Amino acid sequence: MGNSVVTINNLVKRFPVGGDFFTALKNVNLSLEKGEFTGLVGPSGSGKTTLLNVIGGLDSPSEGSVTVLKKSLGETSHNERAELRRKNMGFIFQSYNLLPVYTVFENVELPLILNKVDPQERYNKVAQAIEWVGLSDKINSRPAMLSGGECQRTAIARAIVHEPTLVLADEPTANLDAENSHHIMKIMVKLNKELSTSFIFATHDEKIMDYLRRIIHLDDGQIINDEQIDRPKSGS
Amino acid sequence: MIKFLTKGIIRDRSRSLFPVLVVTLAVAMIIFFQGFFTGIMNSMFLDSAVVSTGHVKVMTRGYKEESQLLPNDLALLGTDQLVNELGQDYPDLFWSPRITFGGLLDVPDENGETQAQGPVLALGIDFLSPKSRQIEIWKLERRLIDGRLPENANEALLSTRLAGQLGLSSGETVTLIGSTMYNAFTTFNFTVVGTFKLNLGPVDRQMMLVDITGARLALDMENASSEILGYTNSLYYDDTAAVALRGRYNKINSDSTDIFSPIMMALRDVNQMGTMVDYMSAASGLIVGVFLVISMIVLWNMGLMNGLRRYGEIGMRLAMGESKGQVYRSMIMESVIIGFIGTIIGTAMGLGLTYYMQEVGLDYSDAMESLGSTEIIMSNVFYAQVTPELYYIGFMPGVLATVLGTMLAGRAIYKREMAQLFKELET
Structure with missing residues (x-):
């Protein structure tokens, strides 16, 4: 529990469908430690994105408890959860979710503005994050001028610029070709090692699995297998 | 942020x-x-107010009853004092006396014989007194087609239609043939100094405008007028205010048993203007x-x-x-x-x-x-x-x-x- 980043006990998540409920997660129990590089793996509809959203506080549990960075999400207010995300979490999405009217620099800058980091420090951190993902030459480009891989690298820079403890990535390589997928994953492995940032992926992309050090298999809203990998195939 | x-x-x-x-x-x-x-x-x-109704207007009860006949024998007397009192009591409005009269215009040839003749609807308006706003509200400078504005009591402006009908142009003399306020026959010579066009449909078809001093001389109406017209200083007609003013004035000043007692009408009271x-x-x-x-x-x-x-x-x-x-x-x-x-x-x-x-x-x-x-x-x-x-x-x-x-x-x-x-x- 000392290094625990996420602790989930008996989590159930139901969604109203018509007049009934659909149960997306059923009695999920899980613990993730600091610095883990973990994948939630399973077919479409298995509940991996829902689990990621619940961990990020974007969805609330129907039953059970979810503790993230020692804060029980069920007992925190919306503003406390917002602060938790602002300071300690980063998000990477399948469709990048970059703001189209802002440049790469400005998109990456947003989490630091929300954290009220002073302008000089902000500039340094944004420049550093953009350098990490290898986009220093695209700093003033807008998302429409970038390739899919470059957009996702911008999203990664945005997710890690404030050096969060936990990064949640939902299908980060789904829209990318193989070369870009490997490039992205290598960047995240590097950040995981250098910053000790924990990464949790929701994915069914085989390419990602080669990099993971823990794979949690989900099916029909339940964990069916929790697999530790000492030597990932990619060598990470 | x-x-x-x-x-x-x-x-x-x-x-x-x-x-x-x-x-x-x-x-x-x-x-x-x-x-x-x-x-x-x-x-x-405003067009109606300028030509005939005012935003409010004062006349005698008798004149109101017979107004279609332009009965100047029922005119208001002591007009100067009445205008002064109205100005003091209701300073949000400016007041102007008016004589409306009909008659025949006779145009003589060089021998003094009748060359042309026609009916006329004439308005004696206070154009010449120093504080008068009548030239402004009639927009006469804009509506003047030919000639100049009247400067003396015996000068007149004719509508272009009337001048055309009578074959008149600026500088010529016409004779008004009519009756005084005492119903006596009268003739009076006016010099035509200009023509105007009101752009108000048929209203100026037979219209002549003279200063009220000329009308008084012609009709023997010393210090008298057919009506006294009141206009808001802003020239904006506020129906509610006009009706309230009419009510207040009539309550104090009007005597239903005296045909010479003054009575005030609001714009809405005249010619179906209320509708x-x-x-x-x-x-x-x-x-x-x-x-x-x-x-x-x-x-x-x-x-x-x-x-x-x-x-x-x-x-x-x-x-x-x-x-x-x-x-x-x-x-x-x-x-x-x-x-x-x-x-x-x-x-x-x-x-x-x-x-x-x-x-x-x-x-x-x-x-x-x-x-x-x-x-x-x-x-x-x-x-x-x-x-x-x-x-x-x-x-x-x-x-x-x-x-x-x-x-x-x-x-x-x-x-x-x-x-x-x-x-x-x-x-």
């Missing part, structure tokens, strides 16, 4: 330029329509009201759509740790700024257009020809009018409706799970 958001608004034309344009156009149109209808209404009332006032007010209110509601729905919907379009961005900002309140407030602030900018530009545009139409007007003389037999005095040119409410009326649709739409769309921030906002971005 404000700087960051402002940058985004400026760069994203669909969030700035387009909404500002929509608000601007809607507000400008509302203001113009309001100003135009107000102008038409007031223009119609016209009510109809025009209702029609104008309805048209502007309907347009206002439509504009509000359009702007409300625009605010709503702008908000809906941004659910993905909202979800992303919430995921990054902005609080719901912050996001909601920033959306509303954005719509307030856009609403204000659009309303200010729209108000300026609307006022500019209204002012232009106030000065230039819309000429519909051709259409008026088909109304040649109407008895209602109507201008051939529609003028808009810039009124004080035009400066703020646009803020209701421009700011309020836009912000309400955004507020409604923004409720989703509180109503939906954040994850749902992402899903809506991706679909």
Whole structure:
């Protein structure tokens, strides 16, 4: 529990469908430690994105408890959860979710503005994050001028610029070709090692699995297998 | 964060330029329509007021009863004192005596024999006294077609139609043949110094304008007048105020048993003008009201759509740790700024257009020809009018409706799970 980043006990998540409920997660129990590089793996509809959203506080549990960075999400207010995300979490999405009217620099800058980091420090951190993902030459480009891989690298820079403890990535390589997928994953492995940032992926992309050090298999809203990998195939 | 958001608004034309344009156009149109209808209404009332009714007017009870016959034997006496008293008691209006009379105009040839003759409707108006605003409200300088304005008691202006019928031009002399206020036969020579065209349909067909001093000399009406006409200093007809004034005045001054006692009438009391006032007010209110509601729905919907379009961005900002309140407030602030900018530009545009139409007007003389037999005095040119409410009326649709739409769309921030906002971005 000392290094625990996420602790989930008996989590159930139901969604109203018509007049009934659909149960997306059923009695999920899980613990993730600091610095883990973990994948939630399973077919479409298995509940991996829902689990990621619940961990990020974007969805609330129907039953059970979810503790993230020692804060029980069920007992925190919306503003406390917002602060938790602002300071300690980063998000990477399948469709990048970059703001189209802002440049790469400005998109990456947003989490630091929300954290009220002073302008000089902000500039340094944004420049550093953009350098990490290898986009220093695209700093003033807008998302429409970038390739899919470059957009996702911008999203990664945005997710890690404030050096969060936990990064949640939902299908980060789904829209990318193989070369870009490997490039992205290598960047995240590097950040995981250098910053000790924990990464949790929701994915069914085989390419990602080669990099993971823990794979949690989900099916029909339940964990069916929790697999530790000492030597990932990619060598990470 | 404000700087960051402002940058985004400026760069994203669909969030700035387009909404500002929509608000601007809607507000400008509302203001113009309001100003135009107000102008038409007031223009119609003012034309009637100038030519015959005043905003209010005072006459004897006897004259009121027989007014169609122009009974100057029932005229007001001691007019100068009456005008002074009215000016003191009701300083929001200016008062002007008027003599309306009919007769025959005789045009002599070089031998003094009748060359042409025709009926005339003459108005003796106070043109020459120093504080008179009659030349201004008759717009005589603009309406003068030929010659100059009268400078002496025996000088007259003829309508172009009357001058044409009698074959008269400036500088010639005509003889008025009529009767005095004591019903005695009278003749009086006037020198025609100019011709005018009122552009008020058929009203000036047989019209002659003279200074009231000349009319008094011709009709033996020393210090008397047919009526005393009152006009608001702003020249804006306020029906409610006019009716209230008429009620107060008559209660104090009018004696129903004395045909020579004065009685006041408001503009609405004359020539079915009351129906016209009510109809025009209702029609104008309805048209502007309907347009206002439509504009509000359009702007409300625009605010709503702008908000809906941004659910993905909202979800992303919430995921990054902005609080719901912050996001909601920033959306509303954005719509307030856009609403204000659009309303200010729209108000300026609307006022500019209204002012232009106030000065230039819309000429519909051709259409008026088909109304040649109407008895209602109507201008051939529609003028808009810039009124004080035009400066703020646009803020209701421009700011309020836009912000309400955004507020409604923004409720989703509180109503939906954040994850749902992402899903809506991706679909």
